[in-house]
Amino acid sequence: MAISKILVANRGEIAVRIIRAARELGISTVQAVSAADETMLAARLADAVAKIGPAHASKSYLNADALVAAALETGCDAVHPGYGFLSENAGFAEKVEAAGLTFIGPRPETIRKMGDKAEARREAALAGVPTVxxxxxxxxxxxxxxxxxxxxxxxxxxxxxxxxxxxxxxxxxxxxxxxxxxxxxxxxxxxxxxxxxxxxxxFVSRARHVEVQILGDGERAIHLFERECSLQRRRQKVWEEAPAACLSPDQRAALCASAVRLAERVNYRGAGTLEYLFDPATGEFFFIEMNTRIQVEHPVTEMVTGIDLMRAMIRIAGGEKLGLAQEDVALFGHAVEVRINAEDPASDFRPHPGTVEKLAVPGGMGVRFDTMLYPGYQVPPFYDSLLGKLIVHAESREAAIARLSRALGELEVGGLPTTAPLHRALACAGEVLRGDFHTGWLEEWLKGRPLAAAQPATQSEGR
Amino acid sequence: MTKTTIEAPLPGTFYRAPSPEEPVFKNEGDQVAIGDTVGLIEVMKSFTPVVAEAAGTLVAFHVDNEDAVMAGQPLYDLEA
CATH class of the missing domain: 3.30.1490.20 (ATP-grasp fold, A domain)
Known part of the structure; x- marks a missing residue:
């Protein structure tokens, strides 16, 4: 049955993303808010707001019963879990369904099966997908x-x-x-x-992280090509691209076909991502795990395929079949996303909440800024540090990185430090421009204190 | 005997124990030495210990475990 009103059971930039997609589909939204989030952007944008509990996530965004009760009280017929929090919690999906609501995501049994890494590897092996x-x-x-x-x-x-x-x-x-x-x-x-x-x-040394985006309707699945997310710090992605420039066309075809086999084997429904390690020395790829939810870096895939993943997952949850055949999905150009976090790169990336005193958002062709920020917003200290994602798209990787540099030059977040200086430095680093990196590269590069040199330049910009 | 009120050095979530399964760092009535950890403050998933800079008897907590605290908010009273 078609969805008419969604409870957004998340916060921050992804809540904004969900509300925007829902509105484009003619679906109204109720934003769940903790006591610390009543002023957040998503609460301003949603059609209504439901208070679900205190600031601490265990009493609000991780409180399944409070979320289900809020959805029922506000007349919602569906719940979108976003990413993180309860998005991969099969018990939550079951509670949502038991209350007669639609969970915007896979079936609870799929979440449970693919969320268990050992079980997921067994499924991969049965689908003929190589594993580490x-x-x-x-x-x-x-x-x-x-x-x-x-x-x-x-x-x-x-x-x-x-x-x-x-x-x-x-x-x-x-x-x-x-x-x-x-x-x-x-x-x-x-x-x-x-x-x-x-x-x-x-442990594969100098491995690259590639991942395949999947959409499935419970029977048929398609891939939307891959992303590369090898630039990581403390195993958290900081910079993501689509497609993965390290793959040959044959390797790309084999990788993406393997992801479709596994998704169809588990009758996957909704948007999901299969993560792989890629060994550039041998050209081998190994399935690591599946994320049964929308991912932070989904926009790079949207940019290079022109397909709105958030709208697609909502429509599938509402009972529609996949409107696309594999041949309908084509790659155009290259996209890069960088995560703008409330962290101080000059101080070992210490998280730093505060008030947004000034905000200048980059614009122009091929630039997108998915954010939770607005001028005057007080970033609360209780949740993760992601403030927004700057995404650029251009005809080639080289052009995309040039556009990223240009857009980062326009971005201005006043009042609190952000990771923008890291990305300004990365966008000029030779290894990044050449695509010559692996999942351990960023941490090694940071040991050379590249941001100490970048610091005066950043300050002279008056930011 | 003088009573001092110790304030939160930064905003976040206050924890009285290292993890839910473990005992609290300090109870009301306990002695506190310089350098003792009295609690943790979580800021955006990063944990900072609240370390005593003065010694004395911890006479009262002003916040509960997992409470949201603002920088400068009273955390506990120390008598010395």
Whole structure:
């Protein structure tokens, strides 16, 4: 059944993105707000606002019962979870459906299956999708981990089976390191996710992170090509591109076809992303995990395909079939997104909430700024530091990066430090211009203090 | 005996324990030495310890675990 009113069960820039897509579809919106978020941009833009609890996320955006109650009280017929918070929580999706509401995302059983990394790898293997050599399922305890690691080969990565977003990952170079790291990692996973289960896989050095965007309607799935997100700091993506310039046309075709096989095997419904490691030395790609939700970096895919992913996922949730065949999806040009975070690059990226005293948003051809900011907005300290995403699109990668530099020059956020100086420096770095990087490159490059040199230039711009 | 009120050094979420499963850093009535951790403040998912810069007896907390605090908001009272 068609959706008429959505509860936006998230905050920040993605809540704004959801409201905009809903409005274009003629769907009204109710924005869920914590006590700290009543003045946020999404609350201003939505048709109505529902208070769901105190500032602390565990009592508001992570409170499934409060969100479902708010949706029912305000007459919503659907819930959009955005990313983070409860977006990949199968229990939340079940509660939404049990209340007679539509969950804008995959079926709860798909979330559960693909959210469990060991289970997802088994599905991948059955779909003929290569995976990184790893433990067969969850390893319980040090002895089991040592035994599994012997088969996988060192160095091994230790991951939380219930984890996500790169948190809780450790690398062991040999058996003695593994012996000491496993108990720590298990305790941390138990504290963070309520589940101490661990999973091991081979660590590929100089790997690149590529990921394939999928849309499915529960029967048929298509891909919208891939993104590259190898520029990461503390395993958090900071700069994303589409397409991945490191792939040959044949490699791209094989990668994207593998993602469609896996999505169709699990009868995927909605928007999803399959993340892979790509080894440029051998040309091999390995499936790592699936994110069963919209992703932060979805706009680069929208820019190079011209397809509105947010509208598409809402329409599919409303019962429509995929309106597109694979042949309808074409790549045009190149897009780059950089994350503008409330962090001080001059002070080891310390998070820094504050008040937006001045805001100048870049414009012109091929420039998009998806943000939660407005002049005078007080950025609360309680949530993550993402303020917005600057996205550019041009006919080639080189032209896109030139456009990014130009747009970053126009961007001005006064009153609090942001990561814009990092991106201004990255957009001039030789390795970035040549596309010569891997997932560990940014942290190594930052050790050379490239931003210390960039600092005076930034200040002389009067920002 | 003089009573001092210690204020939050930065805005965020105040925690009295290192994790939900662990005991609190300090209870009312406990002795506090310079350098002791009294709580944590979470700012955008980054945790900063609230470290005592003066010694004494912690006589009262002004905020509860997981409360939102603003910079300069009273956190606890110390008697020395």
């Amino acid at each position: 050599p790893g433990s067969e399922g969850v390893v319980a305890g040090v002895e089991a981990a040592l035994e599994a690691a012997a088969g996988v080969g060192y160095p091994v990565m230790i991951k939380a089976a219930a984890g996500g977003g790169g948190r809780g990952i450790r690398i062991a170079a040999d058996a003695s390191e593994l012996r000491s790291l496993v108990p720590q990692a298990s305790a941390e996973a138990k504290a963070a996710f309520g589940d101490g289960g661990l999973y091991l896989e081979r």
